[in-house]
Amino acid sequence: MNQRLRYYYLQQMGIEVWEKRPRTTAHHLALKQLEATVAGCTRCPLHQTRTQTVFARGNTQASLMIIGEAPGFYEDKQGEPFVGKAGQLLNHMLQSVALKDVYIANVIKCRPPDNRDPKQEEILACSDYLKEQIALVKPKLILAVGRFAGQFLLNKTLALAHMRGVMHHYQQIPVVVSYHPAYLLRNTRDKKKAFVDLTWVKRLLDEN
Numbered sequence: 001m002n003q004r005l006r007y008y009y010l011q012q013m014g015i016e017v018w019e020k021r022p023r024t025t026a027h028h029l030a031l032k033q034l035e036a037t038v039a040g041c042t043r044c045p046l047h048q049t050r051t052q053t054v055f056a057r058g059n060t061q062a063s064l065m066i067i068g069e070a071p072g073f074y075e076d077k078q079g080e081p082f083v084g085k086a087g088q089l090l091n092h093m094l095q096s097v098a099l100k101d102v103y104i105a106n107v108i109k110c111r112p113p114d115n116r117d118p119k120q121e122e123i124l125a126c127s128d129y130l131k132e133q134i135a136l137v138k139p140k141l142i143l144a145v146g147r148f149a150g151q152f153l154l155n156k157t158l159a160l161a162h163m164r165g166v167m168h169h170y171q172q173i174p175v176v177v178s179y180h181p182a183y184l185l186r187n188t189r190d191k192k193k194a195f196v197d198l199t200w201v202k203r204l205l206d207e208n
């Protein structure tokens with residue numbers, strides 16, 4: 001049975017099909033172009049205090065997209081998301097469940113001063129970039145880490161505890177919400193729950 005027919009039958013049976021996507025130069029160029037646009041962005045006041053914008057890191061064809069809140073001190077200095085202690089913890093946790101194929105970005109591309117929470121108007125100003133990133137990367141699954149990323153993707157102001165442990169969707173892409181690694185550095189007792197979430201993510205990706 002050819003691939004197209006197989007997908008047709010699976011879809012008729014109500015089974016969600018995650019297709020492998022071909023790598024294209026156009027896809028890569030579109031992301032590069034978006035990154036350049038973000039680098040020159042002055043849509044909100046955060047551009048005045050940033051060292052540089054923080055676009056993303058990882059494989060642009062990854063199955064898993066991890067979305068955090070905003071760059072912190074080290075991210076602002078180095079121009080990459082999750083590179084400080086929180087980033088090290090995230091890398092360690094991903095390695096521990098053998099999750100290697102990831103693309104990582106934030107809702108907000110510039111660091112809020114003193115790592116304060118992003119304001120609603122800043123999220124609103126910046127959100128088109130993330131939406132476009134997701135549309136270009138087309139991940140099979142999104143892991144939202146932290147309350148802000150979860151609330152943005154779900155478009156609901158829920159507490160993190162109410163978003164965890166439930167499968168959500170953003171534009172038909174499955175979304176799992178878990179703790180932000182910066183929170184886990186301060187609240188180590190919740191690391192076990194975060195590992196449960198990551199194991200679930202790994203299982204979902206392996207099953208598909």
Ligand code: SF4
Binds near residue numbers: 046108110125
């Ligand atoms: Fe532009 Fe986003 Fe930076 Fe604001 S946070 S200046 S909208 S890139």
